[in-house]
Amino acid sequence: MLEAKLTQLHTLFQEMDRALIAYSGGIDSTLVAKVAYDVLGDRALAVTAISPSLLPEDLEDAKIQAATLGIPHHCVETHEMNNPQYTANPVNRCYFCKSELHDTLKPLAQEWGYPYVIDGVNADDLKDYRPGIQAAQERGARSPLAELSITKTEVRQLSQHLGLPWWDKPAQPCLSSRFPYGEEITIAKLQRVGRAEVYLRRLGLQNIRVRSEKDTARIELPPSEIKEFVLTTDLPTLVQAFQALGFLYVTLDLEGYQSGKLNRVLELASSSA
Incomplete structure:
Protein backbone atom coordinates (compact mmCIF):
# COMPACT_ATOMS: atom_id res chain seq x y z
CA MET A 1 0.00 0.00 0.00
CA LEU A 2 2.79 2.43 0.92
CA GLU A 3 4.67 1.67 -2.28
CA ALA A 4 1.50 2.32 -4.26
CA LYS A 5 1.02 5.71 -2.57
CA LEU A 6 4.64 6.60 -3.20
CA THR A 7 4.30 5.65 -6.87
CA GLN A 8 1.21 7.87 -7.11
CA LEU A 9 3.13 10.78 -5.59
CA HIS A 10 5.93 10.28 -8.09
CA THR A 11 3.46 10.21 -10.97
CA LEU A 12 1.75 13.37 -9.74
CA PHE A 13 5.02 15.32 -9.68
CA GLN A 14 6.13 13.93 -13.04
CA GLU A 15 3.02 15.51 -14.51
CA MET A 16 3.87 18.89 -12.99
CA ASP A 17 7.35 19.38 -14.48
CA ARG A 18 8.14 22.26 -12.06
CA ALA A 19 6.78 22.96 -8.58
CA LEU A 20 7.23 25.42 -5.72
CA ILE A 21 6.70 23.84 -2.30
CA ALA A 22 5.24 25.81 0.61
CA TYR A 23 7.75 24.35 3.03
CA SER A 24 7.43 24.87 6.79
CA GLY A 25 9.86 22.16 7.87
CA GLY A 26 7.03 20.08 9.33
CA ILE A 27 6.85 16.40 8.49
CA ASP A 28 4.11 16.84 5.88
CA SER A 29 5.72 19.54 3.75
CA THR A 30 9.12 17.88 4.18
CA LEU A 31 7.82 14.62 2.72
CA VAL A 32 6.32 16.56 -0.18
CA ALA A 33 9.62 18.38 -0.71
CA LYS A 34 11.53 15.10 -0.59
CA VAL A 35 9.39 13.40 -3.24
CA ALA A 36 9.24 16.53 -5.40
CA TYR A 37 13.02 16.77 -5.39
CA ASP A 38 13.47 13.06 -6.07
CA VAL A 39 11.29 13.43 -9.16
CA LEU A 40 12.04 16.95 -10.38
CA GLY A 41 15.51 17.67 -9.03
CA ASP A 42 16.33 21.38 -9.27
CA ARG A 43 12.97 22.02 -10.92
CA ALA A 44 11.51 21.77 -7.41
CA LEU A 45 11.94 24.68 -4.99
CA ALA A 46 11.13 24.75 -1.27
CA VAL A 47 10.08 28.15 0.08
CA THR A 48 9.73 28.90 3.79
CA ALA A 49 7.73 31.87 5.07
CA ILE A 50 9.36 33.77 7.92
CA SER A 51 7.11 35.59 10.38
CA PRO A 52 6.85 36.13 14.16
CA SER A 53 4.67 33.01 14.43
CA LEU A 54 7.63 30.80 13.42
CA LEU A 55 10.25 30.02 16.06
CA PRO A 56 13.83 30.76 14.97
CA GLU A 57 14.70 27.22 16.09
CA ASP A 58 12.05 25.78 13.76
CA LEU A 59 13.34 27.91 10.89
CA GLU A 60 16.83 26.56 11.51
CA ASP A 61 15.46 23.00 11.51
CA ALA A 62 13.74 23.69 8.18
CA LYS A 63 17.01 24.93 6.67
CA ILE A 64 18.93 21.89 7.91
CA GLN A 65 16.32 19.47 6.60
CA ALA A 66 16.21 21.16 3.18
CA ALA A 67 19.99 20.99 2.97
CA THR A 68 19.87 17.32 3.90
CA LEU A 69 17.32 16.64 1.16
CA GLY A 70 19.35 18.68 -1.33
CA ILE A 71 16.35 20.66 -2.55
CA PRO A 72 16.89 24.33 -3.41
CA HIS A 73 15.54 26.40 -0.51
CA HIS A 74 14.44 30.02 -0.35
CA CYS A 75 13.01 32.10 2.52
CA VAL A 76 10.53 34.95 2.21
CA GLU A 77 8.91 37.19 4.78
CA THR A 78 5.16 37.28 5.23
CA HIS A 79 3.30 40.06 6.98
CA GLU A 80 0.10 38.61 8.41
CA MET A 81 0.76 40.57 11.62
CA ASN A 82 -0.07 43.74 9.67
CA ASN A 83 -3.58 42.45 9.06
CA PRO A 84 -6.00 43.30 11.91
CA GLN A 85 -8.28 40.51 10.70
CA TYR A 86 -5.50 38.12 11.63
CA THR A 87 -4.27 39.69 14.87
CA ALA A 88 -7.84 39.91 16.24
CA ASN A 89 -7.64 36.10 16.27
CA PRO A 90 -11.12 35.21 15.02
CA VAL A 91 -12.13 31.57 14.56
CA ASN A 92 -11.04 31.77 10.92
CA ARG A 93 -7.66 33.33 11.75
CA CYS A 94 -5.87 30.68 9.67
CA TYR A 95 -7.73 31.87 6.58
CA PHE A 96 -5.98 35.23 6.77
CA CYS A 97 -2.61 33.62 7.52
CA LYS A 98 -2.78 31.29 4.53
CA SER A 99 -4.13 34.08 2.35
CA GLU A 100 -1.01 36.11 3.14
CA LEU A 101 1.20 33.08 2.53
CA HIS A 102 -0.24 32.19 -0.86
CA ASP A 103 -0.61 35.83 -1.93
CA THR A 104 3.17 35.92 -1.40
CA LEU A 105 4.05 32.58 -2.96
CA LYS A 106 1.84 32.67 -6.05
CA PRO A 107 3.45 35.79 -7.61
CA LEU A 108 6.90 34.36 -6.84
CA ALA A 109 5.99 31.10 -8.53
CA GLN A 110 4.72 32.94 -11.59
CA GLU A 111 7.80 35.19 -11.72
CA TRP A 112 10.23 32.28 -11.37
CA GLY A 113 8.43 29.97 -13.78
CA TYR A 114 6.78 27.46 -11.44
CA PRO A 115 3.26 26.61 -12.64
CA TYR A 116 2.30 24.94 -9.35
CA VAL A 117 2.38 25.94 -5.69
CA ILE A 118 2.21 22.84 -3.51
CA ASP A 119 1.44 22.53 0.21
CA GLY A 120 1.61 19.72 2.78
CA VAL A 121 -2.07 19.39 3.64
CA ASN A 122 -2.84 15.71 4.27
CA ALA A 123 -6.08 13.74 4.20
CA ASP A 124 -6.61 14.01 7.97
CA ASP A 125 -6.41 17.80 7.80
CA LEU A 126 -9.56 17.80 5.70
CA LYS A 127 -11.49 16.29 8.62
CA ASP A 128 -10.66 19.14 11.02
CA TYR A 129 -11.68 22.80 10.97
CA ARG A 130 -8.93 24.28 8.80
CA PRO A 131 -10.06 27.56 7.18
CA GLY A 132 -6.55 28.01 5.81
CA ILE A 133 -7.20 25.19 3.37
CA GLN A 134 -9.92 27.26 1.72
CA ALA A 135 -7.55 30.21 1.31
CA ALA A 136 -4.95 27.99 -0.36
CA GLN A 137 -7.51 26.42 -2.69
CA GLU A 138 -8.87 29.83 -3.69
CA ARG A 139 -5.38 30.76 -4.84
CA GLY A 140 -4.88 27.60 -6.86
CA ALA A 141 -2.52 25.72 -4.53
CA ARG A 142 -2.45 21.93 -4.74
CA SER A 143 -2.22 19.41 -1.91
CA PRO A 144 -0.78 16.12 -3.24
CA LEU A 145 -1.09 14.28 0.10
CA ALA A 146 -4.77 15.15 0.41
CA GLU A 147 -5.41 14.49 -3.28
CA LEU A 148 -4.05 10.96 -2.87
CA SER A 149 -5.83 10.39 0.49
CA ILE A 150 -2.52 10.08 2.36
CA THR A 151 -3.11 10.33 6.12
CA LYS A 152 -0.81 11.66 8.82
CA THR A 153 0.10 8.12 9.86
CA GLU A 154 0.99 7.29 6.26
CA VAL A 155 3.06 10.47 6.02
CA ARG A 156 5.18 9.20 8.91
CA GLN A 157 5.34 5.69 7.46
CA LEU A 158 6.42 6.98 4.06
CA SER A 159 8.96 9.30 5.66
CA GLN A 160 10.45 6.42 7.62
CA HIS A 161 10.40 4.23 4.51
CA LEU A 162 12.38 6.91 2.65
CA GLY A 163 14.91 7.12 5.47
CA LEU A 164 14.04 10.62 6.67
CA PRO A 165 15.50 10.91 10.19
CA TRP A 166 12.71 13.25 11.33
CA TRP A 167 9.86 10.88 10.41
CA ASP A 168 8.57 10.98 14.00
CA LYS A 169 8.99 14.74 14.46
CA PRO A 170 6.11 16.16 16.53
CA ALA A 171 3.61 18.40 14.78
CA GLN A 172 4.47 22.05 15.28
CA PRO A 173 1.69 24.39 14.08
CA CYS A 174 2.32 28.12 14.11
Whole structure:
Protein backbone atom coordinates (compact mmCIF):
# COMPACT_ATOMS: atom_id res chain seq x y z
CA MET A 1 0.00 0.00 0.00
CA LEU A 2 2.79 2.43 0.92
CA GLU A 3 4.67 1.67 -2.28
CA ALA A 4 1.50 2.32 -4.26
CA LYS A 5 1.02 5.71 -2.57
CA LEU A 6 4.64 6.60 -3.20
CA THR A 7 4.30 5.65 -6.87
CA GLN A 8 1.21 7.87 -7.11
CA LEU A 9 3.13 10.78 -5.59
CA HIS A 10 5.93 10.28 -8.09
CA THR A 11 3.46 10.21 -10.97
CA LEU A 12 1.75 13.37 -9.74
CA PHE A 13 5.02 15.32 -9.68
CA GLN A 14 6.13 13.93 -13.04
CA GLU A 15 3.02 15.51 -14.51
CA MET A 16 3.87 18.89 -12.99
CA ASP A 17 7.35 19.38 -14.48
CA ARG A 18 8.14 22.26 -12.06
CA ALA A 19 6.78 22.96 -8.58
CA LEU A 20 7.23 25.42 -5.72
CA ILE A 21 6.70 23.84 -2.30
CA ALA A 22 5.24 25.81 0.61
CA TYR A 23 7.75 24.35 3.03
CA SER A 24 7.43 24.87 6.79
CA GLY A 25 9.86 22.16 7.87
CA GLY A 26 7.03 20.08 9.33
CA ILE A 27 6.85 16.40 8.49
CA ASP A 28 4.11 16.84 5.88
CA SER A 29 5.72 19.54 3.75
CA THR A 30 9.12 17.88 4.18
CA LEU A 31 7.82 14.62 2.72
CA VAL A 32 6.32 16.56 -0.18
CA ALA A 33 9.62 18.38 -0.71
CA LYS A 34 11.53 15.10 -0.59
CA VAL A 35 9.39 13.40 -3.24
CA ALA A 36 9.24 16.53 -5.40
CA TYR A 37 13.02 16.77 -5.39
CA ASP A 38 13.47 13.06 -6.07
CA VAL A 39 11.29 13.43 -9.16
CA LEU A 40 12.04 16.95 -10.38
CA GLY A 41 15.51 17.67 -9.03
CA ASP A 42 16.33 21.38 -9.27
CA ARG A 43 12.97 22.02 -10.92
CA ALA A 44 11.51 21.77 -7.41
CA LEU A 45 11.94 24.68 -4.99
CA ALA A 46 11.13 24.75 -1.27
CA VAL A 47 10.08 28.15 0.08
CA THR A 48 9.73 28.90 3.79
CA ALA A 49 7.73 31.87 5.07
CA ILE A 50 9.36 33.77 7.92
CA SER A 51 7.11 35.59 10.38
CA PRO A 52 6.85 36.13 14.16
CA SER A 53 4.67 33.01 14.43
CA LEU A 54 7.63 30.80 13.42
CA LEU A 55 10.25 30.02 16.06
CA PRO A 56 13.83 30.76 14.97
CA GLU A 57 14.70 27.22 16.09
CA ASP A 58 12.05 25.78 13.76
CA LEU A 59 13.34 27.91 10.89
CA GLU A 60 16.83 26.56 11.51
CA ASP A 61 15.46 23.00 11.51
CA ALA A 62 13.74 23.69 8.18
CA LYS A 63 17.01 24.93 6.67
CA ILE A 64 18.93 21.89 7.91
CA GLN A 65 16.32 19.47 6.60
CA ALA A 66 16.21 21.16 3.18
CA ALA A 67 19.99 20.99 2.97
CA THR A 68 19.87 17.32 3.90
CA LEU A 69 17.32 16.64 1.16
CA GLY A 70 19.35 18.68 -1.33
CA ILE A 71 16.35 20.66 -2.55
CA PRO A 72 16.89 24.33 -3.41
CA HIS A 73 15.54 26.40 -0.51
CA HIS A 74 14.44 30.02 -0.35
CA CYS A 75 13.01 32.10 2.52
CA VAL A 76 10.53 34.95 2.21
CA GLU A 77 8.91 37.19 4.78
CA THR A 78 5.16 37.28 5.23
CA HIS A 79 3.30 40.06 6.98
CA GLU A 80 0.10 38.61 8.41
CA MET A 81 0.76 40.57 11.62
CA ASN A 82 -0.07 43.74 9.67
CA ASN A 83 -3.58 42.45 9.06
CA PRO A 84 -6.00 43.30 11.91
CA GLN A 85 -8.28 40.51 10.70
CA TYR A 86 -5.50 38.12 11.63
CA THR A 87 -4.27 39.69 14.87
CA ALA A 88 -7.84 39.91 16.24
CA ASN A 89 -7.64 36.10 16.27
CA PRO A 90 -11.12 35.21 15.02
CA VAL A 91 -12.13 31.57 14.56
CA ASN A 92 -11.04 31.77 10.92
CA ARG A 93 -7.66 33.33 11.75
CA CYS A 94 -5.87 30.68 9.67
CA TYR A 95 -7.73 31.87 6.58
CA PHE A 96 -5.98 35.23 6.77
CA CYS A 97 -2.61 33.62 7.52
CA LYS A 98 -2.78 31.29 4.53
CA SER A 99 -4.13 34.08 2.35
CA GLU A 100 -1.01 36.11 3.14
CA LEU A 101 1.20 33.08 2.53
CA HIS A 102 -0.24 32.19 -0.86
CA ASP A 103 -0.61 35.83 -1.93
CA THR A 104 3.17 35.92 -1.40
CA LEU A 105 4.05 32.58 -2.96
CA LYS A 106 1.84 32.67 -6.05
CA PRO A 107 3.45 35.79 -7.61
CA LEU A 108 6.90 34.36 -6.84
CA ALA A 109 5.99 31.10 -8.53
CA GLN A 110 4.72 32.94 -11.59
CA GLU A 111 7.80 35.19 -11.72
CA TRP A 112 10.23 32.28 -11.37
CA GLY A 113 8.43 29.97 -13.78
CA TYR A 114 6.78 27.46 -11.44
CA PRO A 115 3.26 26.61 -12.64
CA TYR A 116 2.30 24.94 -9.35
CA VAL A 117 2.38 25.94 -5.69
CA ILE A 118 2.21 22.84 -3.51
CA ASP A 119 1.44 22.53 0.21
CA GLY A 120 1.61 19.72 2.78
CA VAL A 121 -2.07 19.39 3.64
CA ASN A 122 -2.84 15.71 4.27
CA ALA A 123 -6.08 13.74 4.20
CA ASP A 124 -6.61 14.01 7.97
CA ASP A 125 -6.41 17.80 7.80
CA LEU A 126 -9.56 17.80 5.70
CA LYS A 127 -11.49 16.29 8.62
CA ASP A 128 -10.66 19.14 11.02
CA TYR A 129 -11.68 22.80 10.97
CA ARG A 130 -8.93 24.28 8.80
CA PRO A 131 -10.06 27.56 7.18
CA GLY A 132 -6.55 28.01 5.81
CA ILE A 133 -7.20 25.19 3.37
CA GLN A 134 -9.92 27.26 1.72
CA ALA A 135 -7.55 30.21 1.31
CA ALA A 136 -4.95 27.99 -0.36
CA GLN A 137 -7.51 26.42 -2.69
CA GLU A 138 -8.87 29.83 -3.69
CA ARG A 139 -5.38 30.76 -4.84
CA GLY A 140 -4.88 27.60 -6.86
CA ALA A 141 -2.52 25.72 -4.53
CA ARG A 142 -2.45 21.93 -4.74
CA SER A 143 -2.22 19.41 -1.91
CA PRO A 144 -0.78 16.12 -3.24
CA LEU A 145 -1.09 14.28 0.10
CA ALA A 146 -4.77 15.15 0.41
CA GLU A 147 -5.41 14.49 -3.28
CA LEU A 148 -4.05 10.96 -2.87
CA SER A 149 -5.83 10.39 0.49
CA ILE A 150 -2.52 10.08 2.36
CA THR A 151 -3.11 10.33 6.12
CA LYS A 152 -0.81 11.66 8.82
CA THR A 153 0.10 8.12 9.86
CA GLU A 154 0.99 7.29 6.26
CA VAL A 155 3.06 10.47 6.02
CA ARG A 156 5.18 9.20 8.91
CA GLN A 157 5.34 5.69 7.46
CA LEU A 158 6.42 6.98 4.06
CA SER A 159 8.96 9.30 5.66
CA GLN A 160 10.45 6.42 7.62
CA HIS A 161 10.40 4.23 4.51
CA LEU A 162 12.38 6.91 2.65
CA GLY A 163 14.91 7.12 5.47
CA LEU A 164 14.04 10.62 6.67
CA PRO A 165 15.50 10.91 10.19
CA TRP A 166 12.71 13.25 11.33
CA TRP A 167 9.86 10.88 10.41
CA ASP A 168 8.57 10.98 14.00
CA LYS A 169 8.99 14.74 14.46
CA PRO A 170 6.11 16.16 16.53
CA ALA A 171 3.61 18.40 14.78
CA GLN A 172 4.47 22.05 15.28
CA PRO A 173 1.69 24.39 14.08
CA CYS A 174 2.32 28.12 14.11
CA LEU A 175 2.56 29.84 17.48
CA SER A 176 -0.70 31.73 16.91
CA SER A 177 -2.54 28.48 17.56
CA ARG A 178 -1.56 28.73 21.25
CA PHE A 179 -4.10 31.47 21.97
CA PRO A 180 -7.87 31.15 22.51
CA TYR A 181 -9.99 32.59 19.74
CA GLY A 182 -10.74 36.24 20.36
CA GLU A 183 -7.58 37.08 22.29
CA GLU A 184 -5.49 39.55 20.31
CA ILE A 185 -2.21 38.22 18.99
CA THR A 186 0.88 40.39 19.33
CA ILE A 187 4.53 39.82 18.51
CA ALA A 188 5.39 40.04 22.21
CA LYS A 189 2.87 37.31 23.06
CA LEU A 190 4.17 35.08 20.28
CA GLN A 191 7.72 35.50 21.49
CA ARG A 192 6.72 34.80 25.09
CA VAL A 193 4.94 31.54 24.34
CA GLY A 194 7.67 30.55 21.89
CA ARG A 195 10.44 30.99 24.45
CA ALA A 196 8.37 29.02 26.99
CA GLU A 197 8.11 26.08 24.59
CA VAL A 198 11.82 26.26 23.84
CA TYR A 199 12.48 26.07 27.61
CA LEU A 200 10.45 22.85 27.79
CA ARG A 201 12.15 21.39 24.73
CA ARG A 202 15.50 21.95 26.39
CA LEU A 203 14.26 19.84 29.29
CA GLY A 204 13.93 16.98 26.80
CA LEU A 205 10.19 17.36 26.20
CA GLN A 206 9.15 17.32 22.55
CA ASN A 207 5.43 16.83 21.93
CA ILE A 208 4.32 19.78 24.04
CA ARG A 209 2.25 22.95 23.87
CA VAL A 210 2.18 26.05 26.01
CA ARG A 211 -1.30 27.48 25.73
CA SER A 212 -1.42 31.17 26.57
CA GLU A 213 -4.52 32.89 27.92
CA LYS A 214 -3.87 36.44 29.04
CA ASP A 215 -1.24 36.08 31.81
CA THR A 216 -1.62 32.33 32.30
CA ALA A 217 0.49 29.61 30.70
CA ARG A 218 -1.07 26.14 30.50
CA ILE A 219 1.39 23.37 29.74
CA GLU A 220 0.11 20.41 27.72
CA LEU A 221 2.05 17.13 27.64
CA PRO A 222 1.12 13.67 26.34
CA PRO A 223 -0.99 12.06 29.11
CA SER A 224 1.58 9.28 29.56
CA GLU A 225 4.28 11.84 30.44
CA ILE A 226 2.40 13.92 33.00
CA LYS A 227 3.27 11.86 36.10
CA GLU A 228 6.98 11.70 35.34
CA PHE A 229 7.01 15.42 34.54
CA VAL A 230 5.52 16.30 37.93
CA LEU A 231 7.84 13.93 39.80
CA THR A 232 11.10 14.81 38.07
CA THR A 233 10.83 18.46 37.03
CA ASP A 234 12.11 21.26 39.24
CA LEU A 235 8.73 22.98 39.24
CA PRO A 236 9.72 26.12 41.24
CA THR A 237 12.54 26.78 38.78
CA LEU A 238 10.19 26.23 35.82
CA VAL A 239 7.62 28.62 37.27
CA GLN A 240 10.33 31.20 37.88
CA ALA A 241 11.51 30.86 34.28
CA PHE A 242 7.99 31.30 32.89
CA GLN A 243 7.36 34.29 35.13
CA ALA A 244 10.59 35.83 33.89
CA LEU A 245 9.09 35.59 30.41
CA GLY A 246 6.04 37.56 31.56
CA PHE A 247 3.51 34.95 32.66
CA LEU A 248 1.94 35.47 36.09
CA TYR A 249 0.52 31.97 36.45
CA VAL A 250 1.75 28.56 35.26
CA THR A 251 -0.59 25.57 35.14
CA LEU A 252 -0.53 21.97 33.90
CA ASP A 253 -3.37 20.55 31.81
CA LEU A 254 -4.28 17.28 33.56
CA GLU A 255 -6.06 15.93 30.49
CA GLY A 256 -2.87 16.20 28.48
CA TYR A 257 -2.14 17.24 24.93
CA GLN A 258 -4.70 16.45 22.25
CA SER A 259 -4.57 17.78 18.72
CA GLY A 260 -7.50 20.03 17.85
CA LYS A 261 -8.34 20.92 21.45
CA LEU A 262 -8.50 24.60 20.54
CA ASN A 263 -11.55 23.90 18.36
CA ARG A 264 -13.64 22.46 21.18
CA VAL A 265 -15.15 25.88 21.75
CA LEU A 266 -16.48 25.75 18.20
CA GLU A 267 -18.10 22.37 18.81
CA LEU A 268 -19.65 23.68 22.04
CA ALA A 269 -21.00 26.75 20.30
CA SER A 270 -22.42 24.60 17.52
CA SER A 271 -24.17 22.22 19.92
CA SER A 272 -25.61 25.17 21.90
CA ALA A 273 -26.97 26.92 18.83
